Amino acid sequence: MRLTTRTNLAMRTLMYCAVNKGRIVRKQEVADACNASENHLAQVIHLLAQRGFLKTVRGRSGGLTLGRAADDIRVGEVFRSFEACLPFAECFSAEENSCPLSAACALKGVLTGALAAFYAALDKVTVAELVNGNSQLHALLKAA
Known part of the structure; x- marks a missing residue:
């Protein structure tokens, strides 16, 4: 299993905003810190804002901030927002x-159970848990 770049950028963006809590950050800052294309990041930010994970502020002093508290954002919810639209396997x-094996194959049932367990594990973790007490991450993501 491999995460899409969009999901990876979504999590990086949320962690960046969580580390810089109480501050409106600019898209360029996030792109630089996360080694991402600003154009690609814009698409991710748009979806995160639509889903309420981020709040965006337009204008000269605009940017983005978390749309709700970091301890209210479950990683599984973020992953589903980006990954659920993509079938895990062709038979999904x-x-x-x-x-040609779909009618007789039991693998789909096994994969369905594995995906459910994967998301259940991610549902136990919040963005706050990923950043709080993580001094190494803070050193990497704290805006100057």
């Missing part, structure tokens, strides 16, 4: 499934 998509 009713429209694109051309696997």
